[in-house]
Amino acid sequence: MSTVQGAGVVVTGAGGGIGAALARRFAAEGARVVVNDIDPGRTKAVADEIGATAVPGDASGIVDEAREALGGTVDVYCANAGLASPGDAFAGEDVWAAAWDVNVMAHVRAARALLPDWLERGSGRFVSTVSAAGLLTMVGAAPYSVSKHGAYAFAEWLSLTYRHRGLKVHAICPQGVRTDMLTAAGSAGELVLAPTAIEPEDVADALFEGIEADRFLILPHPEVAGYYRARASDPERWLNNMSHIHQKWEGTGQ
Numbered sequence: 001m002s003t004v005q006g007a008g009v010v011v012t013g014a015g016g017g018i019g020a021a022l023a024r025r026f027a028a029e030g031a032r033v034v035v036n037d038i039d040p041g042r043t044k045a046v047a048d049e050i051g052a053t054a055v056p057g058d059a060s061g062i063v064d065e066a067r068e069a070l071g072g073t074v075d076v077y078c079a080n081a082g083l084a085s086p087g088d089a090f091a092g093e094d095v096w097a098a099a100w101d102v103n104v105m106a107h108v109r110a111a112r113a114l115l116p117d118w119l120e121r122g123s124g125r126f127v128s129t130v131s132a133a134g135l136l137t138m139v140g141a142a143p144y145s146v147s148k149h150g151a152y153a154f155a156e157w158l159s160l161t162y163r164h165r166g167l168k169v170h171a172i173c174p175q176g177v178r179t180d181m182l183t184a185a186g187s188a189g190e191l192v193l194a195p196t197a198i199e200p201e202d203v204a205d206a207l208f209e210g211i212e213a214d215r216f217l218i219l220p221h222p223e224v225a226g227y228y229r230a231r232a233s234d235p236e237r238w239l240n241n242m243s244h245i246h247q248k249w250e251g252t253g254q
């Protein structure tokens with residue numbers, strides 16, 4: 001029997017892309033699913049397709065409504081909604097604030113709403129869709145890279161703080177995944193992400209392997225482990241390599 005059979009699962013940003021793939025997979029594994037997206041039409045379409053409950057709205061404030069829809073308990077919360085947030089240091093304050101709000105604070109707010117019940121019961125699962133950019137970086141996308149580092153740091157902090165009290169945390173850190181977000185990433189996405197891009201369903205497979213193996217760090221692109229090691233062991237070399245990629249991107253005229 002699947003680990004998540006009968007579990008109450010919430011997936012944010014599930015109106016398409018990776019979130020929809022996660023929601024479909026949880027439903028196929030026998031979970032009771034709440035589909036959230038800021039776009040009500042997309043939320044309803046995915047929920048109807050998989051027999052889930054639609055809870056549209058900003059991912060920052062849906063835990064109470066989702067919990068009620070699931071009969072009082074959220075077993076698994078997938079903090080998946082995210083903004084691509086391209087731009088450099090000169091990106092507007094609004095772009096930086098939105099990246100921080102959706103990519104980091106929505107996770108913090110969800111954790112605040114979930115932790116009291118999870119700690120009392122001694123169980124709960126928090127799945128954070130971060131990005132390889134949260135371990136490494138993404139050329140041409142400073143607000144995205146910085147906020148995804150924040151999302152990774154928060155997932156890590158949750159895991160080490162509450163694992164002895166029954167909380168399971170998973171941080172999914174893919175490179176390119178063929179979704180609307182990758183299309184919207186433009187020339188930087190085409191240069192850096194598209195050549196090794198995978199399907200949203202591959203991300204769901206990687207998450208389920210990670211759940212079975214009880215692993216925090218989920219790498220749908222296994223090669224990211226090597227890049228992460230290289231960044232830590234020789235930062236100068238890693239930065240020089242990344243600078244070459246950045247310059248190549250500049251050369252495309254963007």
Ligand SMILES: NC(=O)c1ccc[n+]([C@@H]2O[C@H](COP(=O)([O-])OP(=O)(O)OC[C@H]3O[C@@H](n4cnc5c(N)ncnc54)[C@H](O)[C@@H]3O)[C@@H](O)[C@H]2O)c1
Nearest residue numbers: 013015017018037038058059081082131176177179180181
């Ligand atoms: N596509 C990639 O290459 C890639 C790579 C690494 C990580 N990710 C991450 O995966 C996650 C999902 O992205 P995707 O690629 O499926 O993109 P996507 O654009 O297909 O899906 C993101 C969904 O989030 C929704 N959303 C945005 N803000 C929201 C909010 N405040 N509340 C609720 N929903 C909101 C959007 O409406 C959209 O349906 C994101 O966190 C993204 O950063 C994507």
